[in-house]
Amino acid sequence: MSESIRVMTAELVADPASLVFLDLGETLRRRGQLQAALRVAESGMARYPELADARDLAARIHSDLGDGEAAFDAWMDALQRDPSHLGAHKGLGFLYYRAGDLPRALRHLEMARTRSDEPGLARAIATVRATLRGAASEGAGESPAPPPARPSEPMAPTRRQRDGLPFELDEDEEDLPLEAELFEGFEGSRDGLLLLDVNGLRLGGGLRDRDGRDVADAVAAHLSGVSREAARAARLLDLGTWQRLSAECGPGNLHLAAPSPDTVLLAARDASVTAGRLAVIADRAAAAARRWLERAS
């Protein structure tokens, strides 16, 4: 058992309500321990039936097991709980592409693209569009049959069976540099999650403004002062240790937490992500940051 799995398992045993099950399940999945991963995911779904991330995790595992129908159902369940869920749109795009339903695949990929700037998604969309253009020019004059509501066979590819697909669910999973591993698998890992040290230096993650400009370093520099101010205010007002600071900022929300005494985590999302959900995302990201810090040290 790897150290990270050991740490996460211990954390889950100590606190069965911990959201670390999401990271544990994903780690087990990536290591190919699919039945163990599924047990973790199912246990998490039982505890958090409304958590879209748990459905997404289960869907990925079902996909790896080759059970496309179960993966499809789980991703649809995820979208019912969070209509803009990145992982669910990627997964459904993947399934529809595999089933040859390119219009639906494109629609889901484009939805995913609104939540992530992963290069693989852009490539996948370009490939699907090109295929659709080719099909349209070949079949000009024919009226195409309406696409099925559910991908037909062949269903989900397993992780070892993806020949010919323009993208993968697990983009860039091999040989990631340590910095890139920090928030790997999280929505907004490169544009909405930021980890910094107490001196305002970025340790990992990224942040972009609404125009797509990289503002991570500038915001990190300011955030160290904010976290010091938060700690000072809580202490002087006899409120104890500060735990989190959230700010509603019109079209966007921010959530600040301290994964360790020497670091600060920022989670930023648009206002469609409720404050409560943003807190859940930040809690998970903070747990991932703690594990990453242990490895990095």
Add this chain to the structure above:
Amino acid sequence: MSRYQAELGRISAVRGVRGAMLVSMADGLVVAESLMDGVDGRAVAALAASLAGRLARTTAEAGLESPRVLHLHAERGTLLAVPAAAVELLVVAVTQSDANLGLARLEMLDVAQALG
């Protein structure tokens, strides 16, 4: 009772709220307050204004609007702040950890809107 006191009374009446204040955003001084015993109004005012100011600079750097609601959650309670930007005041509340934060937030937004 001044108009300000009446507005603050609505916030202080929420379960778990230990005090509510109006604070000058520019210098962190108390404009009006409705506090329980043991709450240091001047400290609350200064710290809340400083925190709100720093956070506003950060959100500007991130390309976001200034915070509409700020919520500092700590072990034993919470500091809430809502800017009434038109009059350069900050509506501030200090609560216990079991306070009804949702209701306090709504009352504070109402007060901020009423102010300007």
